[in-house]
Amino acid sequence: MTLPFVKMHAHGDDFIIIDRRGQDDPITAQVARCLGNRHTGIGFNQLAVVLDCADAAARIKFWNPNGTPLEACGSATRGVADRLMQETGTDSIVLRTERGLLTCVRVAGQRVSVNMGAPSLDWAAVPLAEPLDTRTLPISGSPAACSMGNPHCTFFVEDIAAVDVEALGPALEVHPLFPARTNVHFVQVLDRRHIRLRIWERGGGVPLGSGSCCCGAVVNGIRRGLLDDTVEVHCDGGTLTVQWDGQGGVLLTGRVEPIMQGTVYAIPV
Template structure:
């Protein structure tokens, strides 16, 4: 964090936007302009993430300038850890920037790389999350194993969409105690960087019911990257085609695994704008 940006938010507070995609909720901070160079220390992220004493979020996202893209996005999880990608936050921010610029398409840079985003019509925003990563070392896994049937009870599939995912196909997602099942697999030794955990049920031709435990956030109502990973896993296993509809706890997304990457589309919501007070920041940072 630059001294100038730190001094400014200590003096005047920190403007933010609250957004969500299917209930997967975000605090979004625009660090273009006067707040250029601002980074959010884990202690401040944890304080903002507190749903009783702060604002609450599944992920925190920062928008910054980028010389070769329309914006650069970085993400933090609710536990203060970093995340290379966040599909629903990317869609929410894309919707905001598309409206701001009055355009139909843009490119966003994340740690995942350059991602294309576009209007989908009728309140829908579409993002290309890039090609799935299926090499065990790049996911990453702790050792070379079959990523299409991991040596874990249930034979889940491993996929990276910039962050690691472990997808289980089950007969009934409602029967899974995700509060126990999720953390047990998030911290499985096969995943040295932890993993997102999905339980998925095929409910019809090219339709999936999915629930998710997110690394660093816990049970969430939806997850964009998890939806992409689950769609890719279902196609790899021959359970669906490459374009599927996913019904999550918070709503419905459509994922289309194309030659140019995995496209995800769905609705977004910009809930409110606000300012985190200097007193709150001072207490969080000490």
């Protein structure tokens, strides 16, 4: 099997887009793993498969490089929106993901915004393994938790440079409190409108950035009373903006840029 693809990134958070509108969807866990291998495949933090949809411009399915599906990806959603807005000559588009219908718009500076929907804050929706206050979990470091369609666990630290993300992340991802595993964030609050964020991504390791993780980290910071409603998130790969009024949808804004396009060969069927 051969597949055409486009690869993009959002401040270093790289993803590939495979457009299968009008065609079948050949992506399985095995295919996603093959494509996600950075030595023998293309390599990515996420894979976005674009499919036909009756009530939106397209439906998107997401995969991690280890072959597990994921429910939300702010970076790849904005990348797909960027391409489809160019295709249709519009500055606004609606896409369907597991989060529901998401509205994306083009804003100044070649940035793309997506309303990621309201966060889920109840313990069962994260999900957690037992009823707990998601603002403060009984884990060393007292993290907060929420869901942006995928689970997020946020630690607030004094000095992010002192945190060994690669060492701490794997065990926290599979902590017994998270039956579906979790993304893990480490946040240093610089001031009420700026944070420094490093991430251990569920099923992916340490990325340069992550749109949904930026959203989850800011939501948890606002819930803790540490942040204002508009925050610049400084990741390893660049800066994104997250806005949340404490009740409605979370707005994620930043640049998305193409890297390459081509055809990948010898994909298993």
